Amino acid sequence: MNDNQLLRYSRQIMLPQIDVGGQEQLLECRVLIIGLGGLGSPVAMYLAAAGVGHLVLVDFDKVDLSNLQRQIIHTTDRIGQPKVDSARRTLKALNDDVRVDCIEHRLEDTELREEVSRADLVIDASDNFETRFAINAACVQTRTPLVSGAAIRMEGQVAVFSGQPGGPCYQCLYPADGQVDETCSANGVLAPMVGIIGSIQANEAIKVLVGAGNPLTGRLLVIDALHMQWRTLTLKADPQCSVCSGPLSD
DSSP states (O other): OOHHHHHHTHHHHTSTTTHHHHHHHHHHOEEEEEOOSTTHHHHHHHHHHHTOSEEEEEOOOBOOGGGTTTOTTOOGGGTTSBHHHHHHHHHHHHOTTSEEEEEOSOOOHHHHHHHHHHOSEEEEOOSSHHHHHHHHHHHHHHTOOEEEEEEEBTEEEEEEEOOSTTSOOHHHHSOSOOOSOOOHHHHOBOHHHHHHHHHHHHHHHHHHHHTOSOOOBTEEEEEETTTTEEEEEEOOOOTTOTTTSSOOOO
């Protein structure tokens, strides 16, 4: 690290769980962030600020006026612009040392698996089951850590999946039908709710990347913001899971 980086990240380096070695690890890490909405906004901003060296942003949507109530990485003057471009501008203004690559289309099949395999960690900040299931399958196939988050109305949840054999995956938690319409556009969401969940996702990602503390691996953290109640559920691998219970293909 150079002198500017030592100063920029000094408050983080002071933490014994991070130190200089951990900060250097973060600077070398590549994180894939899928979704630049309410969750992806704080995740991307905190990871960039914390010095994660290479962020790959994936979103095929454009900034809309209705996004701005909660998607804090975007601004009013960027309405109509691709979200990846808007997010990149914010992140580079926040920390120009961070490399930011943008993918402005949906990742599917082989391309999704290849991008996941290149990442040290994947952030699922999407808003639909189809995408979440696909991301999870790619992470299991490539044994890539996954930090999953969701927020709706005044409720939210975060879980970490190691991607390693024997542990649970997202598919163990939810059935594969994906028919329930649990999106913010259909149900609404309180603005700070996505900020809370996204910030926790960023926190867990950093812990996984540097090997600090006890991440939410195999656990589901659930928050009811209306009554400000938290609870943690233990997740177990489903022996009948169609994604993680069988042998992995090469």
